[in-house]
Amino acid sequence: MSYILPKRIVKDTDEALDNYAYGLDYSVMIGSNMFKSTFTLADAARANIRNLLQTRKGERVMQPEFGTGLDELLFEPMTGEFETKVQKEITNSVNYWLPYVTIEEIEIEMTDEMKDRNRATLNLTFRVGESIDLNQVSLSIQG
DSSP states (O other), X not given: OOOOOOOOOOOSSXXXXXXXXXXXXXXXOTTSSSEEXXXXXXXXXXXXXXXXXXXXXXXXXXXXXXXXXXXXXXTSOOOTTHHHHHHHHHHHHXXXXXXXXXXXXXXXXXXXXXXXXXXXXXXXXXXXXXXXXXEEEEEEEEO
């Protein structure tokens, strides 16, 4: 039997930060088998972006379109169009799966050694909802 939970509006206030978690951080706490919780919208969005970008399309059960094709792009020729393709892939995925996140800037760092190993470092600057605060998330991807 299912039970409908009451709806609550939670804002980033001192009371909310102390009492309510928004989601999971997807990193396991050291010495435990439990995930850390996120207590701000920015932290929850950062964890969700990281989860989305590090998931390959077809990897998630029952949602084969969830994720990105970034790992496949890293095996394509590193021409001038490469960065545009990566930015388009990230923007399309985030706009579809995380519509409350607005990406302001995507920086792609690739040295010659990283190119040889099919790696890249991504730095995303984003906003959450109507907030004017800029947030950042950095992650490495590998094909």
